Amino acid sequence: xxxxxxxxxxxxxxxxxxxxxxxxxxxxxxxxxxxxxxxxxxxxxxxxxxxxxxxxxxxxxxxxxxxxxxxxxxxxxxxxxxxxxxxxxxxxxxxxxxxxxxxxxxxxxxxxxxxxxxxxxxxxxxxxxxxxxxxxxxxxxxxxxxxxxxxxx
Numbered sequence: 001x002x003x004x005x006x007x008x009x010x011x012x013x014x015x016x017x018x019x020x021x022x023x024x025x026x027x028x029x030x031x032x033x034x035x036x037x038x039x040x041x042x043x044x045x046x047x048x049x050x051x052x053x054x055x056x057x058x059x060x061x062x063x064x065x066x067x068x069x070x071x072x073x074x075x076x077x078x079x080x081x082x083x084x085x086x087x088x089x090x091x092x093x094x095x096x097x098x099x100x101x102x103x104x105x106x107x108x109x110x111x112x113x114x115x116x117x118x119x120x121x122x123x124x125x126x127x128x129x130x131x132x133x134x135x136x137x138x139x140x141x142x143x144x145x146x147x148x149x150x151x152x153x
Contacts, residue, residue, distance in 0.1 A: 002105040004127055009100055011131040012052075012093045015138045019045065022145045024086060030148045031082040039076065041148070042085045044141035046075045049092025051137075052130050056099045058114045059126040096130070103127065 001009075023031070023041055032040045050071050054064055064072075080088070108124030121129075 004105065004108060004124060005100055005103060008127050008131045009097055011134050012097055012100075015048065015134050016090065016093055018138050018142055019086070019089060022142045024082070026082050026145060026148065028081045030145075031085055032079065033148050033151075035144070035147045035151060038144060038147075039140070041141050041144050042080055043076050044137045044144065045085050045089040046071075046080075048134050048137045048141075049089055049096070050075055051133050052096045053092065055126050055130050055133070056096060058112055058121075059103070059123055060099075061112060063116075100127070100130075 023045070026041060031042045034040050050068075054068055054072065057064060057068065103123065108122065108127070110123045112121050112123055112126060113119060114121055114126075
């Protein structure tokens with residue numbers, strides 16, 4: 001497998017491992033807690049898979065559906081049990097893995113547009129952004145989880 005797809009898939013694997021390690025033991029209240037006003041762990045999990053889905057839609061040359069727009073607007077709100085949010089995360093990563101495996105390495109330089117303004121990018125850049133964005137939110141989710149666990153009395 002080429003290096004770009006391998007790295008993106010490895011990022012997803014590490015993300016799932018880290019979320020299992022640091023978030024699976026959270027109570028439902030802890031999963032949705034906003035310590036010091038920061039975004040809850042549940043947001044980061046929903047946002048990661050939602051963003052990957054949106055980026056892969058643009059990568060495939062599509063535009064966001066009404067359902068994807070609705071999902072995006074609802075990501076910040078707290079809600080869902082730990083089990084539900086973790087399953088959503090796992091299912092989203094499984095779908096993303098399947099979609100990444102379908103990408104041809106020969107397409108990495110193909111032009112793509114993002115958003116309504118069709119901001120210019122490439123297939124390869126969108127793949128790298130999937131990995132980068134996921135890493136960033138994994139770190140935020142782990143940090144938030146540690147804060148929440150540290151507040152247990």
